[in-house]
Amino acid sequence: MSVKNYIQEHQERFLNELLDLLKIPSVSADPKFKADVFKAADFVKESLEKAGADKVEICQTAGYPIVYGEKIIDPNLPTVLVYGHYDVQPADPYELWDSPPFEPVIKKTPRHPEGAIFARGSADDKGQFYMHVKAFEAMMAEGDMACNIKFMIEGEEEVGSEHLDIFVKENKEKLKADVVLVSDTHMISLDNPSVTVGLRGLAYMQVEVTGPNRDLHSGTYGGAVANPINVLCNMIASLQDEDNHITIPGFYDKVEEYSKEYRKALNEAPFDLDAYKKELDIDDVHGEAGYSTIERVGIRPTLDVNGIWGGYTGEGAKTVLPSKAYAKISMRLVPDQDHKEIAKLFEAHFKAIAPKSVKVKVTPHHGGAPAVVSTDTPGYRAADLAIQDVFGKSAIPTREGGSIPICSLFQKVLGLDPILLGFGLDTDALHSPNEHYGVKNYFMGIETIAAFFKNFKEEASK
Template identity: 80%
Template sequence: MAVSDFIQNNKDRFLNELLDLLRIPSVSADPKFKNDVFAAADFVKESLIKAGADTAEICETKGYPIVYGEKIINPELPTVLVYGHYDVQPADPYELWDSPPFEPVIKKTEEHPQGAIFARGSADDKGQFYMHIKAFEAMMASGDLPCNVKFMIEGEEEVGSDNLDKFVIENKEKLKADVILISDTHMISMKDPSITVGLRGMAYMEVEVTGANRDLHSGTYGGAVANPINVLCDMISSMKDENDHITIPGFYDKVAELTAEQRARLNEAPFDLDEYKKKLKIADVQGENGYTTIERVGIRPTLDVNGIWGGYIGEGAKTVLPSKASAKISMRLVPNQDWHEISELFENYFRSMAPKSVTVKVIAHHGGSPAVVSDSSIGYQAAEKAMEQTFGKRPIPTREGGSIPIVALFQKELETDPILFGFGLDTDALHSPNEHYGVANYFIGIETIAAFFKHFKTLSSQ
């Protein structure tokens, strides 16, 4: 039986298995879901065994485990390493979901007329890494697996992959491969497939501003004692100027600037600004002056407040000057920016802005390095041919605004450029309420991954 026939004959099962995986609330950021994260790891291990892996194991770390599996059919053949993550973002705020985040439902949308799976983790990253397991199963069942394959599916990507570096460094021989596949990105559209060749890095900070030793009556003390919320807002707003340029001294010193030709090529990707604004229900876009929207999210660094709190936020009124105010701030970084260095620059600048009326605390939570991958490697050529085969159109190389720390780690430690082989869309509400992933995307992803193996073997032997 051909691989495509096996996929077609098992569509219902492939879909139902993914729905079962999505029902597991594997939220790595919240300790109350600890048992569920481990349950997801067990699910992945069992899926690899059922699909035909020679071995599949739970590799313990200081945090959540890494699931490793492999099928070596011939050591002389090329080896493909698949990376993904089974942990998911918190689903909060739950009240903004149209259906429970861990009770997947399939509904048609404008972007997904054949239906989309609404559930936390559907696009990021359960739906995407599970395509690789199903493609592997289809090739095994059809007797048509052309390359060796290894899987490394982790459970801490959404909290910074703190234990992944150690695992990779200690298991270089085990993870040795000729190409690495990662499906944790998106493409332009189903009509315009694309392959990501660049990712931004990240530095994630938390800040706390403290005034008096307790909450104070705003009438008795207002106007005489610093309000930490007011101070924090002033400090944050001063970190950007009127051109949305980040004001941290030294922040842009190592930013890799693209040539005019490179910028022009980047902007050749299909993009409708009016449609973009319409889908987001915004009147206008905003960002660093002098750059297009595509450039702002692909090649420029950013600074954004991800959460801010302090004082009284309950029902009714309570007139207090809060003792403390806090915020979580992320900075997306571009090639040549080091997240450790940027974190230090941020902390120094933030502390320097604080008036004597308050004290500040700065915590660098986690970060990751930016990465650019080659679009001329054998792996990229194989991915390009596979997408052209299944989509009927040559994919466009693009740069994406998200961060995947493992990419730079693989480049450094395994000396291999990963292929960022994503099949989601930027409208799939990743990290937001009502996250979803197209059913058609899921199945064409499975077909394309299987096609990649064939093309990669052929190109490797030339």
């Protein structure tokens, strides 16, 4: 029996195991889910053991643990290091989910006519890293392991991978490999399979603006005392000019400018602006003047408010002039912006623009460096060949707007370009209510991963 047949034969179990994993609300950002995050680590450990991995261990950190496991078939064969994460984004707002986020259900959608699994983490990243566990099981069961394998599945990706950083630096020998393989991105579609070769970095800040020392009556004090919400809105508005350029001094200093040819090639990727607008139900797109939508998400940095709150937000009306207002503001970064430097520029600028009538506090949350992956490597060629084997056509190299901060870590510390072989779609509602992952994407992904191992063995020996 072939690996492909093995996968087909065990489809139902492969799916049910993933559903079990999705039932664990392993939200790393919210301390109330702490026990569940640890439970998810245990689940990963057991599944690696069952699939046939050796030296499986839960590596404790000062935060959430990293699950490691390996199978060294032959020290002379190339080694693939698989990276993924078992933690998920918070699921709120819960009321916008059509079904509870941690009770996975399979439903058909226009983009997933064979059905998609609706659950928080289905695409990001449980459903994607678990494909590697199942591909490994299939290759082991069929005695068809073309390369050695090492797994490193972490639980803090959604909060900045702080302890992975330390772990990788302290375990260079253990993690020694010839390529890092990551499925935590999306492709254009199953008809236009693509491999991500660029990712944006991230600087994430929380700001707090304080006006008076207590909430005030807006009648008695309104108009005479600075309202921190109005001030915060003014400050946020001023962070971008009329062309949606970011006004933080020095922000663009290290942004890589691309040639006309490069930009032309980038814009040749299949993209239907009308379908895009229709799918999001918007009358117009919005972004930096002088750039296309593909460029805006691929090669340009951005600034988005991810959350804002202050004053009375309940039912009805309350005439309060609040003491405080807050916002979470993140910036997506492109090569060669340094996220720590950008965080400092933001903080200095935000404090500088605050009027004297308020006090401002700026707290950086996690950040991550942008990454660009070369297409001229055995790893990329193996990914392209694997996609050709399973999808029948070559992969389109794309730039994706999201961030996987650990990519630059792998490049810098392990000297390895990560291969971003993701199988989600951009409509999978990552980080949103009703996140889902196509059932077909899941199984084609497992097959492609197995094909990658075969091709990588060939390419690495060339």
